[in-house]
Structures are given as structure tokens and as C-alpha cells.
Amino acid sequence: MGELLTFESRNVADVEETWRAFVPSAVLQRVDPRTFGFEWTSAAMPDFSVVRYGLSASVVSAIDPVDQIMACRVASRGAWVRGPRRDLNAGMPWLALDGPTQARWAERADVRAFVFDRAFAEETARQLAGDDRFRLLALGTDSSPVSRLLAAQWERSFLYVAASAFAADSDSPLIDAELRRHALHTTLAVFSPAFAEALDRATQRVAAPRTVRRAIAYIQEHAHEPITVDDVARAAGISTRGLQYAFRRALGVTPREHLRNERLARAHAELQEGTRMPVAEVARRWGFASRSRFAKHYRDAYGRSPRQTRQG
Numbered sequence: 584m585g586e587l588l589t590f591e592s593r594n595v596a597d598v599e600e601t602w603r604a605f606v607p608s609a610v611l612q613r614v615d616p617r618t619f620g621f622e623w624t625s626a627a628m629p630d631f632s633v634v635r636y637g638l639s640a641s642v643v644s645a646i647d648p649v650d651q652i653m654a655c656r657v658a659s660r661g662a663w664v665r666g667p668r669r670d671l672n673a674g675m676p677w678l679a680l681d682g683p684t685q686a687r688w689a690e691r692a693d694v695r696a697f698v699f700d701r702a703f704a705e706e707t708a709r710q711l712a713g714d715d716r717f718r719l720l721a722l723g724t725d726s727s728p729v730s731r732l733l734a735a736q737w738e739r740s741f742l743y744v745a746a747s748a749f750a751a752d753s754d755s756p757l758i759d760a761e762l763r764r765h766a767l768h769t770t771l772a773v774f775s776p777a778f779a780e781a782l783d784r785a786t787q788r789v790a791a792p793r794t795v796r797r798a799i800a801y802i803q804e805h806a807h808e809p810i811t812v813d814d815v816a817r818a819a820g821i822s823t824r825g826l827q828y829a830f831r832r833a834l835g836v837t838p839r840e841h842l843r844n845e846r847l848a849r850a851h852a853e854l855q856e857g858t859r860m861p862v863a864e865v866a867r868r869w870g871f872a873s874r875s876r877f878a879k880h881y882r883d884a885y886g887r888s889p890r891q892t893r894q895g
Contacts (some may be wrong), residue, residue, distance in 0.1 A: 586627040587749065593619055598638070601625075605632050605698050608647040618690075626748035630703035631763040635747045638685075639691040647683040650701050652719065654770045657740065659692035666726035675734040676741075678726045678774045679718060685878050695741050697766045707764070708771055710813045712781035713822030726774070733773040740769040747872045756809035757846070757870030764811045778870075794819050794879035795833045798826060799841070806845045809870075812838045846870050847884055854892040862889045 592598065592743075595614050598621050605625060605769040620639035625632055646653065654676055657664060663671040667682025677684070701719065709717045728734035744766050747758065771778040798819040815838055816826040830838045846869040853865055863874045866889070871877035881889050
């Protein structure tokens with residue numbers, strides 16, 4: 584998914600050149616070449632990158648993002664992380680948003696990170712929260728997760744997004760858009776009490792059926808494109824939160840479920856027409872990263888497996 588990059592190196596310059604392509608402010612301040620080793624995997628999508636790398640060295644690193652935000656976890660024995668205001672718990676993920684963040688470790692570190700374009704993250708956060716006044720400055724002031732429970736959720740989300748993003752056997756803009764949205768939503772929820780409160784507030788509790796009809800028409804017209812629920816809400820002239828409420832009230836399903844069902848119907852039509860494309864590729868083409876999940880949704884909807892449909 585996205586633009587995939589993977590390599591190994593023992594050259595310090597390779598590390599900095601690669602790192603700065605994703606986080607321009609990144610710099611290695613001190614490296615022990617005797618223990619140095621580097622394994623990198625990343626996937627770059629519009630406005631978002633997911634990065635995982637292993638770095639064996641005695642390292643002091645520093646980042647100070649300006650046009651980006653980065654959620655990161657440094658897994659290393661004896662690691663130390665300091666945000667703009669105080670030392671952070673190196674055993675949990677942390678957020679680099681405003682001001683420099685430093686990390687230090689003496690042996691090997693396994694690093695995981697989501698990197699978002701700041702303008703994209705700001706706009707999407709407002710859409711998700713249904714609050715045009717929401718700002719990323721409302722994220723946690725100390726760069727730490729709201730709770731240990733949410734920190735663990737970020738770790739699980741990273742593993743899910745990375746596994747899908749690093750799959751090199753297909754290229755699906757639909758899946759990329761959903762992965763990007765999932766990663767940002769999780770990061771905002773984990774690090775921002777203000778974002779969680781905005782989601783909990785009742786917003787736009789009254790929505791005319793016309794809004795739902797506009798949303799349905801948009802989904803039907805653009806289901807083949809990498810749209811998300813946020814795009815549907817924007818086209819319908821309502822916040823994501825308001826659209827969710829309107830769909831549940833009018834149709835008994837969420838907008839995400841309706842979008843999924845529309846794409847499922849498109850996949851069903853292709854299989855009925857006898858496409859020679861493998862079932863797994865049909866699933867990816869319509870935004871289903873997991874073949875087993877696609878098969879389950881398909882069987883629930885049509886009472887038979889995708890393969891049975893294609894066989895007639």
C-alpha cells in the first residue's frame with residue numbers, strides 16, 4: 584500500500600537521508616559506528632506515512648516538526664525520551680507536535696511511528712469532532728497518552744495499520760484512505776482529552792432526510808474512489824458526528840457500514856459478471872484489506888461465498 588520502502592544499511596548517512604524524507608527535522612546527534620545497524624520499512628501515502636525501523640547503536644536523536652505531527656514509540660531497554668516540557672515515559676508512545684523532542688538509547692531500539700501532514704490532520708480533526716474551532720494545540724500539553732489503556736490501543740492500531748500498509752501485493756487507494764483515517768483517529772483519541780470530549784458532545788442532533796439522501800448519492804457516485812466517511816459528511820454539508828446520527832436514525836446503519844455495503848455490492852456485481860480477477864484482488868480493489876473479513880461480510884450479505892458466486 585502506498586509507496587513502500589524497505590532496506591538495510593550500516594551507513595549513518597543512509598539513516599539520516601531516509602529519516603529526513605519523512606521527518607525533515609530529524610537528526611542523529613551522536614552515533615557509535617562500532618554497533619551501528621539499520622533496518623527500515625515505510626509506506627508513504629498522501630499526507631501520511633507509517634514507519635517502522637530497527638536501529639542498533641548508541642544514539643541521541645532529535646526532531647522538531649513544524650508542518651507535521653508524529654506519534655512514535657521507541658522500544659528499547661533503558662531508552663530516554665524528553666518532550667518540550669518534561670521527560671516522557673519511554674515505555675509508552677509519545678507525540679511530537681510543538682517543540683523539540685529528544686530520544687536516547689544505548690543499544691538497539693525498535694521504533695514505530697505515524698507521521699501526518701499537519702494541515703491534513705487539523706482539517707480532519709475538525710471534521711471528526713464536528714467543531715470548526717478545534718485545533719491540534721488542544722492535544723495533550725505533555726505529549727503523553729491520556730491513559731495506559733489508550734496507549735495500548737495505539738500500539739494495537741499501529742500493528743494493524745503497518746501490517747496492511749506494508750503488504751506489497753496490491754495498490755488500493757481505498758484501503759490507503761481508510762488506514763490513514765484510522766491512524767489519525769486513534770492518535771487524536773489517545774493524546775487529546777479535548778478531542779475525546781468533542782466526540783462525546785452532542786453535535787447537530789437534528790439532520791433532515793435530505794442530508795442523508797445527499798450522502799447516499801455521493802457514496803453511489805464515488806464508491807470507486809478512495810473516499811472516507813469524512814468526505815461523505817463534507818459533501819452532505821454536515822459534520823461526521825452529525826452524519827452518523829442521521830444515518831442511524833434514518834437507516835439504522837452507520838455511514839461507514841453503508842459505504843462498505845455499497846462497495847460490497849460493486850464487488851458482488853463484478854463476481855456475478857464472471858471476472859477473471861482473483862477474489863482477493865476484487866476484495867482489495869473495493870477497499871477490503873482482509874480477505875477473510877471480505878468473505879464474512881459477503882456471506883452475511885449474499886448467503887454464499889465470493890468464490891461460489893463467481894462459479895455460478
